[in-house]
Amino acid sequence: DGGITQSPKYLFRKEGQNVTLSCEQNLNHDAMYWYRQDPGQGLRLIYYSQIVNDFQKGDIAEGYSVSREKKESFPLTVTSAQKNPTAFYLCASSIDPVDTQYFGPGTRLTVL
Amino acid sequence: GEDVEQSLFLSVREGDSSVINCTYTDSSSTYLYWYKQEPGAGLQLLTYIFSNMDMKQDQRLTVLLNKKDKHLSLRIADTQTGDSAIYFCAEKKVDSNYQLIWGAGTKLIIKP
Numbered sequence: 010d011g012g013i014t015q016s017p018k019y020l021f022r023k024e025g026q027n028v029t030l031s032c033e034q035n036l037n038h039d040a041m042y043w044y045r046q047d048p049g050q051g052l053r054l055i056y057y058s059q060i061v062n063d064f065q066k067g068d069i070a071e072g073y074s075v076s077r078e079k080k081e082s083f084p085l086t087v088t089s090a091q092k093n094p095t096a097f098y099l100c101a102s103s104i105d106p107v108d109t110q111y112f113g114p115g116t117r118l119t120v121l
Numbered sequence: 122g123e124d125v126e127q128s129l130f131l132s133v134r135e136g137d138s139s140v141i142n143c144t145y146t147d148s149s150s151t152y153l154y155w156y157k158q159e160p161g162a163g164l165q166l167l168t169y170i171f172s173n174m175d176m177k178q179d180q181r182l183t184v185l186l187n188k189k190d191k192h193l194s195l196r197i198a199d200t201q202t203g204d205s206a207i208y209f210c211a212e213k214k215v216d217s218n219y220q221l222i223w224g225a226g227t228k229l230i231i232k233p
Binding site: 015049050051052053067101106107109111112113114115 | 225
């Protein structure tokens with residue numbers, strides 16, 4: 010069953026804690042992306058990776074970090090430096106940077 | 122302001138056609154996309170159109186592109202309750218490393 014998985018679906022975090030969101034794909038896609046979604050706004054790009062072992066900052070990278078050690082995995086860490094982390098986080102992937110992006114089911118992060 | 126603009130809400134009666142509109146600003150865009158998001162879920166690719174096309178039809182969905190006015194529309198024929206969702210328009214810009222620029226989404230509300 011091919012696709013993009015994100016875990017967990019819901020995540021609660023205390024202020025001051027780092028938390029890591031998982032994104033895995035078995036589509037053999039080279040490119041992967043992390044977006045943040047807030048109510049009434051379009052998606053905003055946090056980080057993207059065009060190929061394994063490489064990644065670039067998106068529009069709102071401050072307070073976030075990523076790694077791309079394996080082609081199928083692109084975890085996102087929300088650090089304590091992120092001032093307003095409560096949001097819905099979406100991971101996507103595409104065959105290459107030019108091709109269509111496909112999305113995972115998302116993780117809702119709530120900071121208590 | 123936003124590069125991609127959409128109305129936030131559209132209300133239609135079940136069985137009628139829905140027309141969701143989007144305006145974009147960059148004539149160098151290559152592809153324009155429509156994604157659907159149901160509550161609490163990720164984004165599902167509905168359809169896309171290449172910028173040298175005027176129209177694309179896929180079952181109940183018709184996409185119209187007016188490059189002169191930079192206007193994109195998505196028509197859903199015979200709207201059903203299952204079409205209730207948020208619809209996002211996105212443009213892929215060649216001159217920004219093929220990143221997607223997103224509209225804020227249009228929430229489609231179906232009246233019985």
